[in-house]
Amino acid sequence: MENEAASTAAQIGLPAIDYTNPDQLLVLVTEQGTDIGMKIIAAVAIFLIGRWVAKLVTNAVRKALQKTEMEDTLERFLCNILNALLMVVVLIAAIGALGVQTTSLLAVLGAAGLAVGLALQGSLSNFAAGVLIVMFRPYKVGDFIEAAGVAGTVEEVQIFTTVMKTPDNKKIIVPNSQIMDGIITNVTANEIRRVDLVFGIGYGDDIDKAYKVLNDVLASDPRILKDPAPAIALNSLGDSSVNFNVRPWCKKEDYWDVYNGVTEQVKRKFDTAGISIPFPQRDVHVYQHGPAN
Numbered sequence: 001m002e003n004e005a006a007s008t009a010a011q012i013g014l015p016a017i018d019y020t021n022p023d024q025l026l027v028l029v030t031e032q033g034t035d036i037g038m039k040i041i042a043a044v045a046i047f048l049i050g051r052w053v054a055k056l057v058t059n060a061v062r063k064a065l066q067k068t069e070m071e072d073t074l075e076r077f078l079c080n081i082l083n084a085l086l087m088v089v090v091l092i093a094a095i096g097a098l099g100v101q102t103t104s105l106l107a108v109l110g111a112a113g114l115a116v117g118l119a120l121q122g123s124l125s126n127f128a129a130g131v132l133i134v135m136f137r138p139y140k141v142g143d144f145i146e147a148a149g150v151a152g153t154v155e156e157v158q159i160f161t162t163v164m165k166t167p168d169n170k171k172i173i174v175p176n177s178q179i180m181d182g183i184i185t186n187v188t189a190n191e192i193r194r195v196d197l198v199f200g201i202g203y204g205d206d207i208d209k210a211y212k213v214l215n216d217v218l219a220s221d222p223r224i225l226k227d228p229a230p231a232i233a234l235n236s237l238g239d240s241s242v243n244f245n246v247r248p249w250c251k252k253e254d255y256w257d258v259y260n261g262v263t264e265q266v267k268r269k270f271d272t273a274g275i276s277i278p279f280p281q282r283d284v285h286v287y288q289h290g291p292a293n
Contacts, residue, residue: 043097050090058083073140073157077130080159126160129176133157138184146185148178188252192225195248195259199266200241202276207234207242213273214246217265223258224248241278 058079065075134157139145144153145164150172152164162179164172187193201210211232218230230248237243246266250258270277 039098043094046097047090047094050093051087054083054086054090057086072142073137073154074134076141077134077157077159084159123160125177126175129180130157130159130162132180133162133176139186139189143189144187146187148174148182150174151187191252192228192249193252193255194228195250195255195262197246197248197259197262197266198235198243199246199270200238200243200278201270202278203240203242205242205275209273210242210244210270210275213269213275214244214266217262217269218246218248221248221258221261221265223250223254223261225250 061082062075062079065078133139139147139154141154141156145151150164150166152166152170152172154162155165155171156163157176161173161175164174166172199210199214201207214232218224218232224230225248228249230246232247233245235243235245246262248258248262267277
């Protein structure tokens with residue numbers, strides 16, 4: 001009986017011991033449990049240490065790239081890819097420490113990767129779009145853009161998404177493919193911008209006086225550039241106002257300060273000069289009819 005049990009155990013890959021003997025069975029369980037426990041501990045240690053090493057290597061590469069004055073967008077993108085690849089290596093090493101044959105595992109992962117790739121075509125298109133963004137650089141970190149129906153400052157171009165921050169400090173995460181498939185407006189791509197303003201005066205006001213006030217306001221603002229020169233032109237005759245287009249140029253970082261500052265100064269100067277700024281109004285005429293005869 002004992003020899004028969006040992007033979008059966010050997011056939012299925014188990015140690016050849018007397019499984020009817022409690023002492024031998026206890027020793028086997030203890031040895032097997034210790035072996036499995038050591039493998040689990042080794043796998044966890046490899047994962048934790050490997051993750052730390054991957055972060056350390058990624059940071060070292062990031063610092064090296066910063067010394068080369070590489071563009072911030074490309075630097076972050078490459079570091080994200082490097083970190084992902086290192087973590088894949090760490091996971092494979094940790095699984096190998098558990099006793100799993102990594103060669104067979106890689107073959108399985110390859111087949112599974114093909115199936116997952118077909119199922120995650122959207123994610124792959126986001127990755128491809130991220131590569132195109134880094135290569136052709138329609139925008140970079142720090143640019144204010146309008147794309148995919150949202151607007152904000154680009155904080156990071158990740159492998160699959162672009163992270164943006166809105167002026168009111170909201171965080172927006174946009175898939176890269178949605179950005180590349182649509183129109184991208186890079187508001188801050190150029191160093192200078194034109195501020196488009198429209199001011200209206202009453203039909204009874206002096207046009208020459210209005211020209212002088214507008215010119216004085218633009219000339220007194222040091223943020224407005226002399227080259228290109230600002231433009232002032234009477235643009236249209238509205239229903240209740242004579243409208244001037246005012247087009248000063250400024251540095252991109254001064255845009256909203258110039259926009260708000262010029263608007264305020266024009267209102268103040270118009271008031272001082274006695275120039276009216278028309279607003280929609282309606283005259284109501286009441287006719288009184290006497291009693292019918």
